[in-house]
Amino acid sequence: MQGFDLSSPQFSAKKMKKDYQEKREKMVKDQIEARGVRDSKILEAMRKVPRHLFVPWNMKSYAYHDEPLPIGEGQTISQPYIVAYMSEVLRLKGNERILEIGTGSGYQAAILAEAGKEVFTMEIVKSLSLRAEKVLKKLEYENIYFKVGDGTYGWKEHAPYDAIMVTAAPVAVPEALREQLKVTGRMIVPVGSAFQELVLVIREKKKFKEKKLLPVRFVPLISTH
Helix, strand or coil, X not given: CCCCCCCCCCCCHHHCCHHHHHHHHHHHHHHHHHHCCCCHHHHHHHHHCCHHHHXXXXXXXXXXXXXXXXXXXXXXXXXXXXXHHHHHHCCCCCCCEEEEECCCCCHHHHHHHHHCCEEEEEECCHHHHHHHHHHHHHCCCCCEEEEECCHHHCCHHHCCEEEEEEXXXXXXXXXXXXXXXXXXXXXEEEEECCCEEEEEXXXXXXXXXXXXXXXXXXXXXXXXX
């Protein structure tokens, strides 16, 4: 993909530059902790994962700014606060099997992989999936599994999931994703078109409980429908 240099020496998890580390610390303090995120696992993951490796080279100076950034194919890497907020809402303890719909850059998958046990991530745009996989392999993640496909149908082979995160907006919560959520499981998904809200879905024994959290703006969830 144009704009990404996957052969760069900076793609060594052991040689992250001090200035990037300082920028991550500032990002967590000013953008995330200051806005109420308290989960220690999520905060540690945000301090650790090098966001600058998930954006095009000409965007690296903006990597730790409080904003989404373009990653190609009409897609974006989410604002750091939203990444942290959505991750915290899942209430991960460390032993969860997580489904992510919308791999995108791979950054959110890395955060989830730090906080949970296994991440199964789906992306309908093949070039994005392949690029994210290369970055995450170079960062030595072995608990992330990739699939190119329509996320509205989920990844049934590995269901049920303790948690599901959707990082693009469907007009309604996909029924297949509801069914792949285990009892007591939690799903966070932006829902809507012109107006979107983050919705938390919790599966109870005989029903699903939904709670609207906050207004957001995500790219639409691409489907083969």
